[in-house]
Amino acid sequence: MASLSEKIKQKSFELGFHKTGIVRVESLTEEENHLREWLAENYHGEMQWMEREPEKRAAPELLFPGARSIIVVALNYFTPFEHEENSSKGKVSRYAWGDDYHDVLKEKLRELLAFIKSENEAAEGKICVDTAPIMDKVWAARAGLGWIGKHSNLITKDYGSWVFLGEILLNLELEYDTDKVSDHCGSCTACLDACPTGAIVEPYIVDSRKCLSYATIELRAPEFPDEITENLNGWLYGCDICQDVCPWNRFEKPTMEERFAPRTGNVSADLDEILALSPEKYAEKFRRSAMKRTKLAGLQRNATALKKSRKK
Numbered sequence: 001m002a003s004l005s006e007k008i009k010q011k012s013f014e015l016g017f018h019k020t021g022i023v024r025v026e027s028l029t030e031e032e033n034h035l036r037e038w039l040a041e042n043y044h045g046e047m048q049w050m051e052r053e054p055e056k057r058a059a060p061e062l063l064f065p066g067a068r069s070i071i072v073v074a075l076n077y078f079t080p081f082e083h084e085e086n087s088s089k090g091k092v093s094r095y096a097w098g099d100d101y102h103d104v105l106k107e108k109l110r111e112l113l114a115f116i117k118s119e120n121e122a123a124e125g126k127i128c129v130d131t132a133p134i135m136d137k138v139w140a141a142r143a144g145l146g147w148i149g150k151h152s153n154l155i156t157k158d159y160g161s162w163v164f165l166g167e168i169l170l171n172l173e174l175e176y177d178t179d180k181v182s183d184h185c186g187s188c189t190a191c192l193d194a195c196p197t198g199a200i201v202e203p204y205i206v207d208s209r210k211c212l213s214y215a216t217i218e219l220r221a222p223e224f225p226d227e228i229t230e231n232l233n234g235w236l237y238g239c240d241i242c243q244d245v246c247p248w249n250r251f252e253k254p255t256m257e258e259r260f261a262p263r264t265g266n267v268s269a270d271l272d273e274i275l276a277l278s279p280e281k282y283a284e285k286f287r288r289s290a291m292k293r294t295k296l297a298g299l300q301r302n303a304t305a306l307k308k309s310r311k312k
């Protein structure tokens with residue numbers, strides 16, 4: 001008879017997740033130290049929420065008392081489209097082309113948790129997708145889904161790094177995955193070499209203050225530092241340079257998740273259209289889109305900076 005762990009993995013597969021691993025909850029002492037060192041260097045820039053309770057990030061039982069196991073899932077989001085080379089347009093990061101992944105993953109994880117409860121009525125769980133203070137890439141690596149590359153993203157052998165991660169913290173003991181995927185970056189430095197601002201300051205360490213993704217998504221300042229504006233390389237929202245050059249992304253495969261298909265104008269967005277958006281039109285156009293994170297003012301700041309960078 002199949003164990004609960006096997007049933008969970010089968011159900012996860014049926015729900016469309018591409019990879020699933022299960023690990024025991026443990027404190028991430030070494031990772032907490034790395035996080036504290038990273039914060040001490042101010043590599044988190046203005047992301048002050050990163051400073052809050054680093055001990056909680058390293059100890060899932062503080063986030064969900066009674067947590068015994070973590071179920072980690074990965075969902076491939078690659079779709080075979082390319083950016084337009086057009087000076088009136090700005091490139092959007094691949095992760096934001098379709099519907100907001102938070103909604104898609106949460107919906108599937110809710111179904112997975114309901115299934116677990118139907119199998120064991122004592123089950124209680126907490127769903128995490130990106131916003132909860134949990135070290136998702138660390139847990140994904142521990143669960144055998146892949147390894148954390150020198151660009152700091154999780155890389156899977158079969159889908160590259162184009163995967164979204166989600167977790168369920170569960171109060172039950174399960175059978176655990178113990179096989180890890182070893183680091184396959186080897187002597188490659190393609191991502192470090194390609195980053196136009198040198199944001200990967202050393203292998204596995206990203207200085208957010210230099211990162212185009214951070215600047216165009218997380219930074220709330222009304223203008224970019226010159227070094228960012230000068231190096232936008234056509235990016236309006238996010239940046240995929242370090243992932244685009246990664247040799248492991250030659251294993252990309254189109255996702256079957258239809259909600260990740262690009263929305264009209266979301267692969268390469270028209271800058272004048274962005275600059276002309278009213279708050280109402282913006283809310284309508286980006287409803288249920290991950291691109292809402294910058295808010296209208298941030299997106300228009302990005303479009304203005306991109307136009308300025310092209311005039312030089």
Ligand code: SF4
Pocket residue numbers: 149150151152184185186188189190191192242245246247248
């Ligand atoms: S580009 Fe090379 S060094 Fe960077 S994450 Fe990919 S394999 Fe690792």
